Amino acid sequence: QKEVEQNSGPLSVPEGAIASLNCTYSDRGSQSFFWYRQYSGKSPELIMSIYSNGDKEDGRFTAQLNKASQYVSLLIRDSQPSDSATYLCAVSGANFGNEKLTFGTGTRLTIIP
Amino acid sequence: GAGVSQTPSNKVTEKGKYVELRCDPISGHTALYWYRQSLGQGPEFLIYFQGTGAADDSGLPNDRFFAVRPEGSVSTLKIQRTERGDSAVYLCASSFIPGLKSKDTQYFGPGTRLTVL
Numbered sequence: 001q002k003e004v005e006q007n008s009g010p011l012s013v014p015e016g017a018i019a020s021l022n023c024t025y026s027d028r029g030s031q032s033f034f035w036y037r038q039y040s041g042k043s044p045e046l047i048m049s050i051y052s053n054g055d056k057e058d059g060r061f062t063a064q065l066n067k068a069s070q071y072v073s074l075l076i077r078d079s080q081p082s083d084s085a086t087y088l089c090a091v092s093g094a095n096f097g098n099e100k101l102t103f104g105t106g107t108r109l110t111i112i113p
Numbered sequence: 114g115a116g117v118s119q120t121p122s123n124k125v126t127e128k129g130k131y132v133e134l135r136c137d138p139i140s141g142h143t144a145l146y147w148y149r150q151s152l153g154q155g156p157e158f159l160i161y162f163q164g165t166g167a168a169d170d171s172g173l174p175n176d177r178f179f180a181v182r183p184e185g186s187v188s189t190l191k192i193q194r195t196e197r198g199d200s201a202v203y204l205c206a207s208s209f210i211p212g213l214k215s216k217d218t219q220y221f222g223p224g225t226r227l228t229v230l
Contacts, residue, residue: 004155034218034219036221042223043204043221043222043223043224044156044204044221045221046218046219046220049218088155088156090155092217099144099161099168099169099208099217100146100158100161100169100172101146101156101158101206102158103155103156103157104155105153105154105155106154106155
């Protein structure tokens with residue numbers, strides 16, 4: 001079993017709709033959770049970080065964390081063509097000595113105009 | 114500069130050669146990380162520095178890979194006797210205070226694309 005799992009997609013969403021991206025992780029000691037966006041040929045760019053159970057909203061983006069279910073999600077409202085990219089879920093222990101990020105393989109999202 | 118910088122952006126080498134990849138982290142960031150990303154995969158952890166010392170090198174695939182950060186800022190990833198399987202994008206990231214929530218965000222550089230022929 002992979003430590004961080006994501007559906008590789010591709011996920012196609014009409015422009016203006018809500019895109020929902022999901023991620024599960026295996027290490028119950030994980031403390032910090034991140035969503036990165038990666039355009040083709042570019043490096044990962046941080047979209048959201050979340051540390052506590054519940055929802056965290058930032059503009060059109062909402063991250064959701066459920067530690068009991070070991071589940072993290074990212075919602076993108078009012079999807080735009082510029083949101084087309086690969087979205088990487090990353091997890092770390094965030095305790096001293098366990099700071100490395102473990103990434104999923106990413107979900108490729110395409111917004112259809 | 115404002116962000117993490119990496120040089121060179123592209124490196125083509127022949128099997129068996131030695132290569133060095135450089136990373137300059139965000140000013141003031143104490144932690145520096147190296148990752149490797151193959152096509153269609155997420156970044157894979159290689160090594161993490163806190164200051165000058167390697168706090169975690171568990172991701173280095175074998176003893177051909179070595180990294181240094183002698184003054185606690187710039188880091189160099191060194192690969193000896195390169196193999197075709199080493200071809201990947203090598204990413205460097207830095208963070209302000211690892212282990213402290215909200216200060217532990219890792220910011221990535223543009224990467225070095227290594228091609229071993």
